[in-house]
Each structure stands twice: as structure tokens, then as C-alpha cells.
Amino acid sequence: MKKVLSLAIVFAFVMMVVFAAVPAAAQDTRVGIVLSTGGLGDLSFNDAAYRGLQRAEEELGISFQYIEPADPSEDQTALRRFASRGFDLVIGVGFQMADSLQTVAAEYPETRFAHVDQAFQDVPDNIVTLNFAEWEGSFLAGALAALTSENGNVGFVGGVDFSLIHRFEGGFYQGAKYIDPDIEFQTRYADDFGDPARGREIALGMIDDGADVIYHAAGGTGSGVFQAAEEEDIYAIGVDSNQNYVAPGYVIASMLKKVDNAVFDTVKSVVEGNYQGGENLYFTLEDGGVDLTSLTEVGQPVMDALNNGTITEAELQTIEEMKETVTSPHADRIAEIKEMIINGEIDVENWGETGRPDNL
Structure with a gap:
């Protein structure tokens, strides 16, 4: 009886501690x-x-x-x-x-x-x-796209043609041009944040025109971009959350927006x-509000995707191999560019305020 009473007292004490912690x-x-x-x-x-x-x-x-x-x-x-x-x-x-x-x-x-x-x-x-x-984080995405592009041709798919999405587009454009001033840049807007079929259609058109790395800022529409990348064996870059486990081996990084x-x-x-x-x-980039996912490590969201059955062990290995061969070689360069943005050596223009150039 004393043992039961002791357990009850201990339980009550634990519950008091738990609720006191909130x-x-x-x-x-x-x-x-x-x-x-x-x-x-x-x-x-x-x-x-x-x-x-x-x-x-x-x-x-x-x-x-x-x-x-x-x-x-x-x-x-x-x-x-x-x-x-x-x-x-x-x-x-x-x-x-x-x-x-x-x-x-x-x-x-x-x-x-x-x-x-x-x-x-x-x-x-x-x-x-x-x-x-977003323009700062997207600059890193653009730089990575240019560094990994073999065709010298990259694409951007936006959800809606609006000043907020111009911030992503502008940063991506400037980052790509920083690495390769002659790079060909394609941009299209889907006019929808929830239409994967439209995202796939746009991405396939860009691929037909030579793009081999495509970045999206299109919400759910972006899943169609990933599908097209996997179908046509090119690379894509995700946005907002870590999307590196989607289309394993084809999403080389994601621009994080915390x-x-x-x-x-x-x-x-x-x-x-x-x-x-x-x-x-x-x-901002300086306080970690935006960033690019690790170019050397797969990251916890990818491991979570493995643990919950979203991806398989074989797909995890594909992602790890992609990191090693495609993005890791550029990790130091991207880290250098990040520091240059933070300390003001690189000034990234915010197209959300200045507007998109007329020639795009």
C-alpha cells in the first residue's frame, strides 16, 4: 500500500513540475x-x-x-x-x-x-x-545555379507576378550574373501558387530552351518544377523550406526562409x-532569417523524410552522392559570397522596391 501511495505522490509531483514548466x-x-x-x-x-x-x-x-x-x-x-x-x-x-x-x-x-x-x-x-x-538568400541560389550549370542557362519560375516574388527573382538573377555575366536567364510566372501541372509545363519549356538549373518561388506550383527536373535530368533549387528530399538527387539546394x-x-x-x-x-542573411541549405550535409529535414518513409535508403544515398559531387565543390565559394553580402562588399538590389528591369 505504501508503494502505491509513493508512486501516486511521485506522479503528482512530476505533473506539478511539467505544468510549472509551461x-x-x-x-x-x-x-x-x-x-x-x-x-x-x-x-x-x-x-x-x-x-x-x-x-x-x-x-x-x-x-x-x-x-x-x-x-x-x-x-x-x-x-x-x-x-x-x-x-x-x-x-x-x-x-x-x-x-x-x-x-x-x-x-x-x-x-x-x-x-x-x-x-x-x-x-x-x-x-x-x-x-x-529573400533577395539575399536568392543571390546565393543564383550563384550556385551558375556554378553548377553546364549549359550557361538557368531559369526562374515565380508563382504570381508581384513585387514580393520579384525579390526572389531579382536576387537569383543577380547571383547568377555575378558568377557568369553572360549566362542566359529565363523567367516565367505561373499566376498560381497551387498548380503543379502549370509549374511542370513552364519548367519543361525552359528545359527545351536550354535551362539546366531552375529555381522556383511558386509554392505548391514548384512541385511541378521538381517533377520536370527529374523527368529531364536537370537540377532544381527549392525555396522557403528544405525541399532537398523532393525528387532525390535533382534538388541541389533550397533557399531557406525561416x-x-x-x-x-x-x-x-x-x-x-x-x-x-x-x-x-x-x-536577413546576417541574422539567419534567410539562408541556403548546406551544400555538404543532407540536413535534418532529409533525415526526417527518411525516418517517416517519404524517401528510401537508396534515395538518401542518391542525395548524399549528389552533395558530394555537385554542390560540395562550391561550398567554400558560396560561403565567401555569403560573407561578402553580410559585410556589404556585395550589394544585392531588392527588386521588390526598385522594380524588375524592362529587358526581362
Whole structure:
């Protein structure tokens, strides 16, 4: 009997410690997120934002709900649903949601909001925007593409022809031209973030015109680019999340955009009571907000893909062999270029502000 009683006391003590480890405010913190067109499964920024909330749920003890609108016209209704129900933080993902979030935030001035991917001219006190220097990370992607291209011909596939996506395109273009001023550059926009068939069609056309490395910033549409790369035996570069396990051996790197970290930090600020609205936050190459995946190591996301059955041991070996023969030889050069961007020796133009050149 004493043994049973002792176990009960120990269990009660352990549970007290567990709950004490979670901030009291966090247990009641509710977060609502409205995802961008394409929703979960894009292997890109929607999935990254969701991962940030999963981490907050695990580490901070918050709860969250999400909505995947089928069309941007549904964004206001989705945002309003969370705000009207008293959620502690409401997050909108994607530049297409910018106007909708500002409208709803004005209706609910006591609700905290966060917006991913669009800075505002005058940021209200109940909004913080999370923005990234995509042009810096994409410069590294462009440099790598030029270094690995055998044809001297690379391509860029954008989701929607908009200033945000121009930031990716511009960085990629400048990086490729930095390595090879004479490189041929192809660019096309799919007008959709969730159409893999369209991404494949565009990529196949680029390949027919000589491209042997293609970078996408097109959300779910980009999976079609990977399919085309595998079919035609050329290389592709992923975006936002580590997509190196998709089409094993053909995705040579991914330009990382740490949306997950930014979302987690914002939720943490709400939990800890130091949320600061009225700001446009920027995450850069210098602070790790953007980066290129390792050119020498496969990385944890690839190992996770192996462990959950997404890829096989043979496919992992293919990725490792690709790293060794294709990207590792350029690791030092890319690291050097990264440092030159950070210390200002290379100034990467932000096409989101300056606009795309007329000759493209």
C-alpha cells in the first residue's frame, strides 16, 4: 500500500513540475492562423508557418487553429472568425492577405495580429509584420545555379507576378550574373501558387530552351518544377523550406526562409507579454532569417523524410552522392559570397522596391 501511495505522490509531483514548466499565460493562449492560397502540403511557407505553431504548442503550451481559404476572397471572413472569438493572436500568411488583415485588424483594435510577407506603410499598434530579405538568400541560389550549370542557362519560375516574388527573382538573377555575366536567364510566372501541372509545363519549356538549373518561388506550383527536373535530368533549387528530399538527387539546394522561427518568436512574445505591434520586422542573411541549405550535409529535414518513409535508403544515398559531387565543390565559394553580402562588399538590389528591369 505504501508503494502505491509513493508512486501516486511521485506522479503528482512530476505533473506539478511539467505544468510549472509551461508559463501560466501560455496554457490559455489561443492562436489562429489563416494560411495562404495552396494551404498545407505546399512544402513551402505555409508548411513553415504551421511548423512554427507546432513548435509553440510543444514548447510553450499554446493551442492553435488554422484555416485554409480556397481563394483570397475568403481571407477576411477567416481572419474575422478568429478575431471575433477572442483569439490572443491572429496570423495571416502571404502578401495576398495584406489588405484583408489590415481591414480586420482595424475592426478589432484590441486583438493582436501578425502578417507574414508584406510590410505596411503605417503599421497599426495591433499589427506586427514579418518580412524576409529573400533577395539575399536568392543571390546565393543564383550563384550556385551558375556554378553548377553546364549549359550557361538557368531559369526562374515565380508563382504570381508581384513585387514580393520579384525579390526572389531579382536576387537569383543577380547571383547568377555575378558568377557568369553572360549566362542566359529565363523567367516565367505561373499566376498560381497551387498548380503543379502549370509549374511542370513552364519548367519543361525552359528545359527545351536550354535551362539546366531552375529555381522556383511558386509554392505548391514548384512541385511541378521538381517533377520536370527529374523527368529531364536537370537540377532544381527549392525555396522557403528544405525541399532537398523532393525528387532525390535533382534538388541541389533550397533557399531557406525561416518563417517557422519568426512565427514561433511572435507567439512567444504574446505568451511572455512583450508583443510589440506597430513594427515591420525584417529577417536577413546576417541574422539567419534567410539562408541556403548546406551544400555538404543532407540536413535534418532529409533525415526526417527518411525516418517517416517519404524517401528510401537508396534515395538518401542518391542525395548524399549528389552533395558530394555537385554542390560540395562550391561550398567554400558560396560561403565567401555569403560573407561578402553580410559585410556589404556585395550589394544585392531588392527588386521588390526598385522594380524588375524592362529587358526581362
